[in-house]
Amino acid sequence: MAEEFPVVSxxxxxREAVQLLAARRLPGLIVVREDxxxxxxxxxxxxxxxxxxxxxxxxxxxxxVIDEPLAxxxxxxxxxxxxxxxxxxxxxxxxxxNHDDTVLEIAAxxxxxxxxxxxxxxxxxxxxxxxxxxxxxxxxxKD
Amino acid sequence: MTAIAIVVFAVAYVLIATxxxxxLLAALGGAAVLLALGVTDxxxxxxxxxxxxDWDVIFLLFGMMVIVGVLRRTGVFEYVAxxxxxxxxxxxxxxxxxxxxxxxAASAFLDNVTTVLLIAPVTLLVCERLGxxxxxxxxxxxxxxxxxxxxxxxxxxxxxxxxxxxGLTFNxxxxxxxxxxxxxxxxxxxxLPRLFRGSFAVDPERVDDVMRLNEREAIADKVLLIKCxxxxxxxxxxxxxxxxxxxxxxxxxxxGAGLLVLISGVxxxxxxxxxxxxxxxxxxxxxxxxxxLVKTGVISRLADAVGAATEGxxxxxxxxxLVVSAVLSGIVDNIPYVATMSPVVLELTKTVADPSQxxxxxxALAIGADFGGNATAIGxxxxxxxxxxxxxxxxxxxxxxxxxxxxxxxAITIAVAAPYLWLRYFAFA
Numbered sequence: 288m289a290e291e292f293p294v295v296s297x298x299x300x301x302r303e304a305v306q307l308l309a310a311r312r313l314p315g316l317i318v319v320r321e322d323x324x325x326x327x328x329x330x331x332x333x334x335x336x337x338x339x340x341x342x343x344x345x346x347x348x349x350x351x352v353i354d355e356p357l358a359x360x361x362x363x364x365x366x367x368x369x370x371x372x373x374x375x376x377x378x379x380x381x382x383x384x385n386h387d388d389t390v391l392e393i394a395a396x397x398x399x400x401x402x403x404x405x406x407x408x409x410x411x412x413x414x415x416x417x418x419x420x421x422x423x424x425x426x427x428x429k430d
Numbered sequence: 431m432t433a434i435a436i437v438v439f440a441v442a443y444v445l446i447a448t449x450x451x452x453x454l455l456a457a458l459g460g461a462a463v464l465l466a467l468g469v470t471d472x473x474x475x476x477x478x479x480x481x482x483x484d485w486d487v488i489f490l491l492f493g494m495m496v497i498v499g500v501l502r503r504t505g506v507f508e509y510v511a512x513x514x515x516x517x518x519x520x521x522x523x524x525x526x527x528x529x530x531x532x533x534x535a536a537s538a539f540l541d542n543v544t545t546v547l548l549i550a551p552v553t554l555l556v557c558e559r560l561g562x563x564x565x566x567x568x569x570x571x572x573x574x575x576x577x578x579x580x581x582x583x584x585x586x587x588x589x590x591x592x593x594x595x596x597g598l599t600f601n602x603x604x605x606x607x608x609x610x611x612x613x614x615x616x617x618x619x620x621x622l623p624r625l626f627r628g629s630f631a632v633d634p635e636r637v638d639d640v641m642r643l644n645e646r647e648a649i650a651d652k653v654l655l656i657k658c659x660x661x662x663x664x665x666x667x668x669x670x671x672x673x674x675x676x677x678x679x680x681x682x683x684x685x686g687a688g689l690l691v692l693i694s695g696v697x698x699x700x701x702x703x704x705x706x707x708x709x710x711x712x713x714x715x716x717x718x719x720x721x722x723l724v725k726t727g728v729i730s731r732l733a734d735a736v737g738a739a740t741e742g743x744x745x746x747x748x749x750x751x752l753v754v755s756a757v758l759s760g761i762v763d764n765i766p767y768v769a770t771m772s773p774v775v776l777e778l779t780k781t782v783a784d785p786s787q788x789x790x791x792x793x794a795l796a797i798g799a800d801f802g803g804n805a806t807a808i809g810x811x812x813x814x815x816x817x818x819x820x821x822x823x824x825x826x827x828x829x830x831x832x833x834x835x836x837x838x839x840x841a842i843t844i845a846v847a848a849p850y851l852w853l854r855y856f857a858f859a
Contacts, residue, residue, distance in 0.1 A: 340554070340558070341819075342823060348648050349508060349552065351647035352647045353555075
């Protein structure tokens, strides 16, 4: 059920991680520690949240007053920033499943953590990942 | 019963000041203990204007929270702030002066926390465009907010409590407090360049980024803006014309809120979401605790002691209240402080024959509590809110970074207020 999935380390360049997300249209990335054990999942929506200035999150009407050329520069924030900076300050529960878990177990974790992606581990090492769309593909009724 | 009332009050106050527990828990917990032990009862806690919950204060706050909740959806505040930044042509000092004056003016009519929640995001935007550190701007604005809020009855919660306990009207605040606040703001503006020296260097090329902001886009709904404007005019007419209409400010605010909700079409969830229920319940808990002190005679004995210490000299009492209020409001939240001191000042005013000088005691309490909020990073709720917003934006403001500026501004504003009180109510009375 698990598919091969790109992983990035905590200290990888955020810009490169985002380019990977964009180029392959991924729902998120698995973030690993230096020893290769999973640390967190970085959903694409979290990256989008990082790109939006905090003052616009506090007052969304300010997004309208910024013109297009200025708005296009939001990705400048990624320069020189490691992936760990993109993650929430308080680490969320890691969305990880065992390689022999059932579809329902995986769906339950995705639903509870509201995460579009779970890492699949065997003997504490990542062997792949399951996306929400892959999960739906498995459970969707066949015609 | 007296000893229990004092101990429960003291413990709750320490918990509120130190934030060892949430202040709402401390206030409601203290009130619950006093009710459970029979120090006060439902008759005194809920139905007595002297020893119970001051419903005028609660409902005035509630009504204004609903009105502000609808008003902030219009984007008018963002429009004015960006317009001002563009009028300053990107000069950081001019931007700071204009934004602080706008903040002060808005704070006179909105509560301070709401005002800084509205101005801080715009300030962060403008400073980011200019490539300058927003921290001095945010500190200056929150201080202006605490000063400006003193100008009117509805500008700062301590003023609302004072008005309700003293019987002073909206117009009394306009006549007695607003002139002082105007003077204070003029002095504050003169002090800003020295206080934040070295914070105004800007790359001329960044100025264009500010000039390209489009403030017109901030206005999301022009019809809603017109409706809000019309209701606000009616509400302030109600406040100012109290003697004419005989309607209490709390009722005016409630009627205004109801009218605005009716004509704006804003959903219940949206306008009720702007009501700070925790704040209202915190007030209720405080009133019950302070009411128990009034009921058990603690407050009247404290007032007697202050009266004896000042030997009935109104000027000495006024200056004492001014300075002590400024110092204590920097250490503890000025809302519980004023809730506690109001009954004391009420007792003291009974010992002063000249009504003008008796009222000077109330003005000293309002000035000390409002301006004293600037003294430290935790002196006023607005300070805490701005520091939190700055941290989220990646600009941490340390306690001492704020406080070393705050002490200077508090000292200056109190030094200006003291001769104002003396000249107006004693020297030429």
